[in-house]
Amino acid sequence: MTRYNEIKNAILNASKERILFIDGAMGTMIQRHHLTEDDFRNESLKDHPKPLKGNNDLLSLTRPDIILEIHREYLEAGSDFIETNTFSGTTIAQDDYACCHLVYDINYYGAQLARKAVDEYNLKTPTRRRFVCGALGPTNKTLSISPSVEKPEFRNITYQELANAYLEQAKALYDGGVDIFLIETIFDTANAKACIFALKTLFEDSKYPEIPIFISGTIVDLSGRTLSGQTGEGFLISTMHASPLAIGLNCALGAEEMKPFIEAISRNTHSELVICYPNAGLPNALGGYDETPEMMAKSVSRLAKDGLVNIIGGCCGTTPDHIKALNDSCKNIKPRFFDKNNVPHPNTLFLTGLEASYITKNSNFINIGERCNVSGSKRFCNLIKKNNYEEALNVARLQVENGAQIIDINVDDGLLDGKFCMSKFLCLIASEPEIAKVPLCIDSSDFDVILAGLEASQGKCIVNSISLKEGEESFIKKAKLIKKYGAAVVVMAFDEIGQAAETDRKFEICKRSYDILVSDKVGMDPNDIIFDPNILTIGTGMEEHSKYAIYFIEVCKLIKKNLPGARISGGVSNISFSFRGMEALREAMHSSFLYHAINAGLDMGIVNAGNLPLYSEIDKDLLKLCEDLIFDRDPNATEKMLAMAQKMTKKDNTNESEENLKNLRLQKTAEERLTDALVKGVDMYVVEDTEECRLDKQKYPRPLNVIEGPLMNGMSIVGELFGAGKMFLPQVIKSARVMKKAVAHLIPFMNAEREQRIKELGISEDDNPYNGTFVIATVKGDVHDIGKNIVAVVLGCNNFKVIDLGVMTPSEKIIKTAIEEKADFIGASGLITPSLDEMVHLAKEMQKHNLKIPLLVGGATTSKTHTAVKIDHKYDGPVVHCLDASRSVVVASSLLDEKVREEFLEDLKDDYDMIREEYYESLNERRFMTLKEARERKVDFDWNNHTSYVPTFLGSKSFNDIQLETIIPYIDWKPFFDVWQLRGKYPNRAYPKIFNDPDVGNEAKKVFNDAQDMLKDIVDNKILPVRAVIGFYKCASNDSDDIILYNENNEKINTLHGLRQQCDKEYGQKCYCISDFVRPLSNDGIADDYIGMFACSVGFGVNELCYKYEKIEYDDYKSIMLKAIADRLSEALAEYLHKLVRTDLWGYSKNEALNTDDLISIKYQGIRPAPGYPVQPDHQEKVTLWEVMGIEEKSGIKLTESLAMEPASSVSALMFANPHSTYFNLGKLNKDQIEDYASRKGQSIDDVERWLAPNLGYETN
Structure with missing residues (x-):
């Protein structure tokens, strides 16, 4: 008898008689000894550089007496299974303590100690055998979850690294004498699969004959899923290839909470035994466990009485007393019965992602x-x-x-x-x-x-695919490896001779493959075999292809009759490949072919789900043609199909009209009506309903109680719906509008009450119903605030008091306000790159003032990398980068919650450390050309054959009489929906397809209609004036990447400074600079090329109107809507002006005939790069435009000290007519170019580095 069978039979025989018991927590028992650092050190570790206290596995070497005593206590309490003290016994876990070199000893001696204790008790009571379980913990890494929110694809360990670590641990445990391997506390099933892979590798070595495996997962909360998101049934399927003798759950939950999940495992597993060792209840506020042995025994015994378990024990917080109590309460209860002749889900192909999939013959x-x-x-x-x-x-x-x-x-x-x-x-x-x-x-x-x-x-998973193409040896090798990974496999009807086409050849290959796979050569479960007998193309016009569909249908029947358990699959679209491009016809063919193939036994197929018409709904004439082709009933079927294709058109889908909501006001309480108003964003009756609540003094003695009660309750629902993705940003902002109106109604009453209290009591009570106080601002020099305003609204919806300081806010004002208001948070926003420096400055100033409150930074120009590398180390308090409004709520809530704050900050620190490490490594990995080498790769043109187009005027002119109606057709609406965080899924991402999106389409349509109403009002009442300046100048490029500007008399008037791509490129690739698109001076020193430039705005008057909306009408929705529309109009004005320039004012593309989509897709000749953006990221170049064209004098558009344009809804750019000009991304720059650029501009290197910080390819001081 093999060792495996001997141990297995001993366990199964015992489990038929009674419930068996596994021991309890090792860590809880170790804590009772109140060990010090010295206990974790022996002679060889006395000079170890890292603290070792807490590395409990090490105690098997340094205090074996304690570990042996704990094992004996659990055996005395009645344990049948003793776990080794090796939960963290991999090199991965021991790396934290720099103890990787001790891994073999930790596991070997850990196993020896458990073996010694178990052997002692087996001698004492020979009729009751105990077993040693080699504990294999989950490690502190995860294969399914990224440690970086910013990089969801990133993993800090590979599958093979993890498997190798487990293999090393398993060898030592085996050498130490374990009876069983216990893979436990599985929060990520991928980790468990790596461990299973390691154990299977171990058992392939003749020195390590197979022993039983136990597997125990961890359901982390009441959702019934592991930390990596898998259901309990999914976890069962993912690990079933290990053929565990026992499977179940441990940790995270108490017995009561664990019951439904153990029930599901007991009901669905193919393993003979179910194991369950819960915690002593749920952890209390201090992280301890409150269930006494008696309490836990009562809960666990219910699992036993229901026939759900064979092995029970304890995890966190349990002791020998708990195990003894379990013994006492369950000793007379019959164990779970497993009928191996009646297993659940027989003859099933088991597959799973996060959720289980059962594929049966039905x-x-x-x-x-x-x-x-x-x-x-x-x-x-x-x-x-x-x-x-x-x-x-x-x-x-x-x-x-x-x-x-x-x-x-x-x-x-x-x-x-x-x-x-x-x-x-x-x-x-x-x-x-x-x-x-x-x-x-x-x-x-x-x-x-x-x-x-x-x-x-x-x-x-399913592996697609293997075949006998390379012979049996290769086929068997691959199949065994697939089985070892725990996957099902697709087998192609292909062998050493080639691909099978006819029925007999297809079946011959499939049967040969099947026989090999189910034999001892591989030992694969027939249910894990999926045959693809080759769906080949018909309708090619070749006689030998005409029966391919018939052959496939025939072989399906043969496989189902003769190869039990095997499934059949195929690439369905292959059948119609002759008709590619004729999608409606192909879909009808697929549906028709599938109907007959499925009836013949086809189980699954690779097909574009969602595009197939119902077989019964295919046009009768088309269906006849399809089936004539499939069954080769008409030699002219192909030609008839082609004729049919020309007549076919797809039906348009029509959207259902929205249901009209009934007014149920009179049937609901005032509180219910307020909740409805807040959730639906309807303010029609909000003042009336708020007043009704205020007058109900029995429920709401004070006005503040109305805010704390029904209003905050309603906003909590809004916050929950938004957090769950069931409400969208526009709806949230409408809800905030309703809230503000309700609060505005109550404020006079609250003020009157406060004054009365001061008179009566001589004091003013500090009423504060908020979760926390936020001071939020757009930093100094920046005027953009749409994103900031959205954040403020969402925070307000989540019960935060928000003090919005507006735009262009100096650090001193932000800090002063935060101190005065006793703020819990500061939020800093910015859109332009100079704002990044302001955020660094703000962090430094907060440090000088000894503040400790969290600083949250956000905005289009910010990033997690910049926050980690440039801001975080300037301030001792938490600095958090927030991607969007909803993230700010999560961050703020986490930082306020004492239970999660420390863990949040620790994770944040780890995250930033990793980002900084990757950033500095990337600096070392970057390769640059010298500036000289980059300039040698400039874009060269044949200037002798180049036409320089002459504009209709030189100098600058104002264009302030353009009508808004003229520019509306040029609006690109996609960024408008981005403002509202409404993003359709492909193919419904762009406007107007976004309206068809099943998730956001309806809300997008509502917001768009609101925008149309506001746009009509703006146009009809001439609310927003149009301002624009256009200029043309003679110019020439030089060898230093500059563009020199000249007046009509060929006199130099200013210089535009270019920057050149410098990152290393493959041989022959060009390094672009904007000066490449301009002709150099002629031989006689004449500038005979031209450049255009413009600035425009539809933003004048926006701030004043928004103030009215926000402060008087309490309508943030209208305010954000106006700013979003003004932005769109300004960009549309830029598009219109550029077209006017191309077709008229400069006239280099007079015959252009492009629609709006073409303009948005940049199908026109020439480019219009904006200073401060990827082609030339230095915002300082705007100053040249303002000086040369007199923009402020002609239009009123100003530059702030950070060179943001004011009004915020403004656009400026250069214009190039060269047909070869193109947009490019400048990328990172090396120091030699920065030094050259500083010299050309007459600035210090420090100044230039500050303005170009995001583009520096090296670290500055």
Whole structure:
């Protein structure tokens, strides 16, 4: 008898008689000894450089007496299983203590101690055998979750690194004498799969014969999921390839909370035994555990009485007393019965993502989404090649939304690093629960890419595919490895001779493959085998192809009859490849073919889920043609299909009209009506309802009670809905408008009450119903505030008092206000790059004032990297980068909650440390050309054959009489929806398709309609004036990357300074600078090229109107709407002016015929780069435009000290006519160019570095 069977039989025989018991917490017992640092050191560790207290596994070496005594106490209490003191016994966990070199000893001697104790008790009572469980903990790393919020694809450990660490631990435990391997406290199933991989590798070594495996997962909360998001049933399926003798749950929950999840595992597992060792209840406020042995025994015994468990014990907070109490309470209860002849879900293909999928013979057809395939989807391919993984994720998401039950992923392309792309995409999917919930099909012709995919997924995947193409030896090797990873496999009907086309050949190969896989050569479960008997293309016009569909349908029947358990799949779109481009016809073919193939036994297929018409709804004439082609009934079917295709058109989908909501006011209480008003953002009756509450003195003795009660209750619901993604930003802002009106009504009554109290009592009570106080501002020199205002509204909706200091706020004012108002937070916002320096300055000033309150920074120009590298170390208090409004609420709430604050700050510190480390490493990795080398790669033109277009005037002119009606058609609406954080999913991202988006479409339409109403009012009442200045000047470039400006007399009047791309490029690639697009001086010193420039605004009067909306009408929604529209109008004005220049004022593109979409897509000749943006990121270049054109005098548009334009809704740019001019991203610059640029501008290097900080490719002092 093998060692495995001997141990297994002993355990099973005992488990038939009674419930078995595993020991309790090791850490709890160690704490009772009140150990000091000296206890964790022995002679070899006396000079160890790091503190060791808390490294409990080390005690097996330094205080073995304590560990042995704890084991004996648990055995005395009645434990049948003793865990080794090795929960953190991997090199990964021990690295924190610099004890990696001790890992073998920790595990070997840890096992020896448990072995010694168990052997002692086995001698005492030979009829009751005890067992040693080698404890394999989860480590402090996770394969399914990124440690960086900013980089969801990032992992700080690889699958193989983790597996190797477990293998090292497992060898030492085995050598030390364990009977069982216990993989426990699994919060990430991918980690457990790496451990299983390690154990299977160990058992392949003849020196380490197989022993049983126990597996115990951890459900982290009442949602019933692990930390990595997987359900209990998903966890079961992901680990079932380990064939654990026992499986169950431990930690995180008490027995009461754990019951429904243990029930699900007991009901669904194929393992003989179920193990459960909960905590002593839920942790209390101090992190301790309150359940006494008697209390816990009562809860756990209920699990036993319900027949759910075979092995019970304790985790955190439990002691030998708890285990003894469990023994006493459960000794007469029958254990869970497992009938191996009646297992749950027999003859099932088990798959899982985050959620379980059971595929049986009774399952409906399984749709495998096909669009995440670089070969089958040009769009997906382009997205991956352009590194646009966010949009690529939307391709996957849309398939799941449209009904795909499995997602096929293929990144096989000669220009892609398949292993990298597969791993990155799957790691990103892991961060998207709505995609990750379904199983994945890892599809590649490169087996290394398949392995990379398997190592990046915590679920049970399908491998697509293997075949006998390279012979049996290669086939078996790959199949065994797939089984070891715990995946199902697609087997192609392909062998050493080639691809099978006819029925007999298809079946011959499938049967041969099946026989190999289910034999001892591989030992694969037949249910994990999926055959793809090759769906080949029909309708090609070639006689030999005409029966391909028939052959496939016939072989499906043969496989189902003769190869029990096997499933059948296929690439459905292959059948219609002859008709590519005729999508409606192809979809009808797919639906028709599927109908017949499914009836023949096809279980699943790679198909574009959501695009198939119902078989019964296909046009009768088209259906006849499809089936004539599929069953080869008409030799002319192909020609008839082509004729039909020309007549086909797709039906437009129509959106359902919105339901009209009934007015239920009279049927509800005032409180309910206020909640409705707040949630729906309707302010029609809010004052009336607020007053009704105020007058109810029995419920609300004081006006403040109305705010604290129904109003705050309503806003809490708004905050919860927004946080859960069930409300959108425009709705939240409308809710805030309602709240402000209600509060404004109550303020006079509150003031009167306060005055009365002062008279009566001589004091003023400090009433403060808020969660905390926020001082928020746009920093000095910056005038942009839409984002800041949105943050302020959302914070207000979440019960924070917000003191908004507006725009261009000096640090001194921010700090002074924060001190006076006893603020809990400071929020700093900025849009332009100079604002980054102001934020650094603000942090320094906060440090000087000895403040400790958190500083939150946000805005378009900010980033987590800049915050970590440039701001964080200037201030001892917390500095947090907030991506958006909802994030600011999460951050503020975390920092106010004493239970999570320390952990939040610790995670933040770790995150920033990692970002700084990566940043400085990236500086070292960057490669630059010298400026001289970069200039040698400038863009050269044949200036002798270049036409310089002459503008209709030189100098500058005002254009202040343009009508708003003229520019409205030029509006690009996409950024408008971005302001409101309304982002449709592909293909509904852009305007007007966003209105079709199932999630945000309705809200986008409402906001757009509100914008149209406001726009009409602006136009009809001429509310916003148009201001613009355009100028043209003679110019010439020089060898120093400058553009020299001249007047009509060829006299130099100013200089525009260019910057050149300097990052190392492949041989032959150019290094761009804007001066490349301008002709140099002629041989006789004449400047005969031209440059245009402009500044424009539709922002005058916006601030005054917004003040009225915010302070008088309490309507933030209108205020933000006006600013968003003004921004759009200003950008539209810029688009209109540029077109006017191209077709008339400069006239270099007189015959241009472009629509708005073409303009937005930059299909015109020439460019209009803005100073301060990627082509020339130095905002100082704006000063030249203002000086040369007299912009402030002609238009009123000003520059702030940080060179932001005022009004904020303003645009300025240069204009180039050169047909070869193009936009480019300057990128990072090396110091030699900064020194050269400073010299050319006559500035200090420090000044230039400050203005160009985001573009520096080196670290400054």
